[in-house]
Amino acid sequence: MASGRHALLALPLLLWLPAASAHVKWLHPALGAAHLPPVPPYSLREAAVVIGLELLVGALLLARQLDLLLRRAPGGRICCHHGLRHWPLIRRAMQLLLGVALLSSSFDGALLAPHLRGTGASFALALLMQAGAGLLLVLDRLPTLAAGLVAVLGLLLLPLFGAQSFCEYLLYLGLAAVLGQPGGGPPDPERLRALRICLGLSLVTLACTEKLLDPQLALELLRQAPLNFMAALGLDFPDRLFVLSAGYVELLFGGLFLTGALNRLNGLALLGFLLASNSYFLWLGDTDSALLEAAGHAPLLAALLPLLCLGRGAEPSYQRLLARRGHQPPHPPAGFWLPAPFANCVWVALLLLAEPLRQLDRRLLAPLLRPLLPLKPENPTAPESPR
Numbered sequence: 001m002a003s004g005r006h007a008l009l010a011l012p013l014l015l016w017l018p019a020a021s022a023h024v025k026w027l028h029p030a031l032g033a034a035h036l037p038p039v040p041p042y043s044l045r046e047a048a049v050v051i052g053l054e055l056l057v058g059a060l061l062l063a064r065q066l067d068l069l070l071r072r073a074p075g076g077r078i079c080c081h082h083g084l085r086h087w088p089l090i091r092r093a094m095q096l097l098l099g100v101a102l103l104s105s106s107f108d109g110a111l112l113a114p115h116l117r118g119t120g121a122s123f124a125l126a127l128l129m130q131a132g133a134g135l136l137l138v139l140d141r142l143p144t145l146a147a148g149l150v151a152v153l154g155l156l157l158l159p160l161f162g163a164q165s166f167c168e169y170l171l172y173l174g175l176a177a178v179l180g181q182p183g184g185g186p187p188d189p190e191r192l193r194a195l196r197i198c199l200g201l202s203l204v205t206l207a208c209t210e211k212l213l214d215p216q217l218a219l220e221l222l223r224q225a226p227l228n229f230m231a232a233l234g235l236d237f238p239d240r241l242f243v244l245s246a247g248y249v250e251l252l253f254g255g256l257f258l259t260g261a262l263n264r265l266n267g268l269a270l271l272g273f274l275l276a277s278n279s280y281f282l283w284l285g286d287t288d289s290a291l292l293e294a295a296g297h298a299p300l301l302a303a304l305l306p307l308l309c310l311g312r313g314a315e316p317s318y319q320r321l322l323a324r325r326g327h328q329p330p331h332p333p334a335g336f337w338l339p340a341p342f343a344n345c346v347w348v349a350l351l352l353l354a355e356p357l358r359q360l361d362r363r364l365l366a367p368l369l370r371p372l373l374p375l376k377p378e379n380p381t382a383p384e385s386p387r
Contacts, residue, residue, distance in 0.1 A: 039216040039240075048241055052248045060255050067261040077317040079264065083309030084321055087186045090309055091179070094302040095137040098150070098175055101298035102134030112153060112169055114292055116161055126156050137179075147180030167205040171303055174198030178306055185327060192306060192313025196257050199303050203254030211247030218243040263312040267304045274300060 042049050083090065102112075106127050110117050133149035136142050154172035157165045174195035178187045187195075211218050222239040253273075256266040274297045281290035311318050 039219055042212060042215065042244060048244055052244060056248050056252055056255070059252055060259065060261070063256055063261040063266075064259060070262075071315075076264075076311055076315050079308070080310055080315065080318040080321055083306070083311075084186050084318075084325070086309070088184070090305050091184065092140065094175070094179060094305055095140060095143070095146075097298040097302040097305075098179070099134040099137030099146075101295055101302075102130050102150075103138065104295045106131035106134060111160070112157065112172060113165075114296055116157070116165060118160060123160065126153065126160070129153060143184060144180050144182060147176040151176035151180070164205070164209055168202055168209065170198040170205075171202040171299060172198075175299060175303055186322065186325075187306060187310070187313075188327075189313040189319055189322075192310060192318075193260075195303055196260060196263065196307060196312050199300075199307075200254045200257030203250055203257065205254075207247045207250035207254060211243050211250065215240065215243045215247075218246075257307075260312040260314060264308055267308045271301070271304055271308075 044050060105112060105114070108114065109127065111123065111126055111130060129149055130153055133146045133153065136146035136149070150172055154166070154169060154176065157169060174197070177191045177194040177198075181187050181191060219239055222242065253266060253270050256262060277297070278290050278294050281287075281293060
């Protein structure tokens with residue numbers, strides 16, 4: 001029961017935890033762990049697991065009620081107005097953050113994440129595609145083609161590294177959806193929903209795979225790095241409970257993005273986590289881990305910018321502002337059996353892949369195939385009119 005009382009104390013305190021959002025799979029190889037002792041998984045028989053789950057569900061329900069109360073507050077309209085006004089600057093910042101992250105991963109020999117490495121011609125081609133996408137984003141050239149390449153890279157994770165890595169980095173598909181907006185205008189509500197849902201699914205998957213379902217790597221990381229600040233404060237807080245609490249906090253972030261409740265407050269909290277994580281590693285003197293986290297978290301920062309400035313994509317204020325500017329977002333076709341948010345994601349994926357293919361056909365394939373096509377008469381003779 002003592003561990004259950006510690007869990008009650010853990011979740012509020014972990015809101016100030018600098019390294020709770022650290023990616024274990026990124027940092028663990030850098031620490032040089034050779035042998036990992038077996039660690040028993042968490043079980044519903046543990047009091048801390050049950051109490052933490054109850055707190056998580058209660059926090060999600062409370063956030064939903066607070067969101068309903070704050071929907072009519074003027075803050076959302078003000079943020080959406082300034083976000084649309086400064087959208088070119090926001091888009092450029094997203095392109096720079098994502099482009100620098102892709103170029104850094106390419107030079108390091110990794111695909112989208114520091115720990116995703118491989119060999120062979122297919123992996124080398126993926127790295128070359130990643131470098132090309134990063135260069136296009138940094139130079140602000142052919143943005144729809146660059147977004148299409150990012151989407152293809154995200155899809156390549158499935159055959160190269162499996163479904164787990166694909167779900168952990170669904171964020172790249174959401175970024176491609178927003179940056180692939182034709183014409184460079186503000187993103188449609190469907191694209192913002194796709195970004196928010198992909199970000200939430202990525203955080204939920206990372207919380208489960210790195211902490212809740214398999215705490216082995218996280219516990220080994222805590223044994224080699226002083227990240228358990230609760231024990232440093234003199235509290236009887238074991239590493240196993242610390243990893244559980246950090247996983248629940250990350251699960252809370254992802255759940256809030258999935259529901260769209262308190263979107264901006266949730267984004268600000270996650271932004272604080274990301275900035276504090278890098279600062280904490282610098283304070284420990286671990287410059288390599290700080291640089292690794294900074295490069296890996298750049299896509300997360302790029303995803304948070306539109307969500308903070310434009311909202312979750314469902315606010316009536318944002319949709320009304322788009323309508324005033326004469327912007328008509330596309331609607332998903334009827335007949336989708338998926339729930340509405342996921343149907344929007346499918347529809348955005350179709351739009352996202354169709355636009356780069358159209359650009360590729362117009363700029364590359366059409367000039368090559370035009371000499372092979374039969375020529376049409378420029379001035380066909382009109383049929384004679386009957387007398």
